[in-house]
Amino acid sequence: MPSNSELAAIFNTIADILDIQGANVFRVRAYRNAARVVEQLSEPIGELVVRDPKALDRLPGIGKGLHEKIVEYCQRGTITEYEELKGSLPAGLLELLNIPSLGPKRVKLLYETLGITTVEALEAAALAGQLRGLPGMGEKSEAKILKSIREYRSLHTGRVQWAVAEAVLTPYLAHLRGVGGIRELEPAGSYRRGRETVGDLDVLATTRGSPADVIAAFTEYKEVKDVLAQGDTKASVVLQGGLQVDLRVVPPGSFGAALQYFTGSKEHNVALRSRAKEYGLKLSEYGVFREEKMVAGRTEEEVYAALELPWIPPELRENRGEIEAAAMRALPRLVERGDIQGDMHVHTTASDGALDIRGMVKVARARGYRYLAITDHSKAVAIAHGLDEQRLRAQIKEIRAIRRELIDFDLFAGIEVDVLRDGSLDLSDEVLGELDFVVASLHFSTELSEAEMTRRMIAAIEHPFVDCIAHPTGRLIGERLPYAVDMNAVIEAARAYHKALEINASPHRLDLNEQHADMARRAGVPVCINTDAHCELELDNIRFGLTVARRAWCTPDDVLNTWSAAKIREWRARRRR
């Protein structure tokens, strides 16, 4: 099955290899651009090619050559040039590109002079002091590479982003639902609890038919690479890509108990079993028992009810006070998708987005939103064609004009303004004062000391026209560590100045993370769940941000973009008075 993200990955890999080979930088850029275009398509590439072959040529940056490669990918599932290029470099060399401070030129240099093709070999050469003699490298570069290797290793923990697990699991579950007789089918484990990363996946099923049929369909799935175990009611497989999935087929009468047990967390279950004991009950994956008699187990609601508790949302099951709150009938009413009224951080073609203002409004309305803030990059982010004062003024005018045409929909003229090294913003106060919503971001000089980074961020929070700090720690899950920044001080400043902090919903970011979001909520700082969307489909990333907010016990009141547009405007106005 052709997929947009797989094709994008192929194009990016081609670009990496060409880059290392020293190919024309614009040729490399063309592949990277094509990867972005394909990734941002609203329609599966395979369907688009069949439905309207000419549509490919209308895509920006897709010419004759890339057109042919896309068609080849859709027909054959791969691209000849890609296979050839991959064969021209030792496996492992591309991995070196993931190490911060190593780019294509240095990877090529390391390979050609020292024959380095793996992270291990690189580390050994650095420790042996072999790097400092290379052209353009000294002791500092050597030390920095060693530090980068350590960071890289600490980020690659064998767990995958939740969204990656979702992408793998969704078609797998659809495949299993096709088995005759299947009744319930639910993923459990940390996946169901919505942890930001997932180690392996647990799936529970019940069937009217034979468990063996379900197990067989499970192990014969096309993406299965290895079958680790296969029994009458349980099997374990490893999929292409390395993710392990365990399936358990349980008796219908025990489904709720099994789902509860395998959802965890372990800490939640320990606390729950001790509560059961106080009630003279025994709780296991098979049910709730009084002596030998089963008193509950068919559904999770039944299991919790047997312990005189309301059902507890999986996101809260970490033994962080949820059982006590449930016992007092004081569980929070967690924020839900239907509460979200708009997105306060999206991009358009004015900077690096795929749709213009009207296009973004249309796709936001299609998702039931009542308002949208247009927040393109500011001029410091030159690569994204960020807006300077003049272009921003023109955009504000355009937004105001479009806003007047819209019925039952509010449009905020906004910006994602860059916080410079000294904590000042890269646009004048005059133009910032004309805006309806200002999101401030740090993109540059992010390796300063904790004191300096914290001071910068607080300076941005104190700025009278800033409303919200975007992706406050800058971390990329599995790719980049958070900035050195004192989040206690940042949250305290946001509280004092009545500013919001973003939960960036991009599955790569989830920033604030759940701990910081929880700290913000306790401090009374509104969080704003934004997608930072650059195209239509990224608007749907909102669900990942919602999970973070739910795990942080956020109710609708705690989340700025569940408020009405009028309430947001009033919140800003009150602050200025």
Added chain:
DNA sequence: GCCGTTTTCGGCCCGACTGTTTTCAGTCG
């Protein structure tokens, strides 16, 4: 590799930072 009322060649969004240099190469976003 793409693109074109400067059209089939010769351009192609750029600025900051770092470490290595003494004028610049490489990386990052």
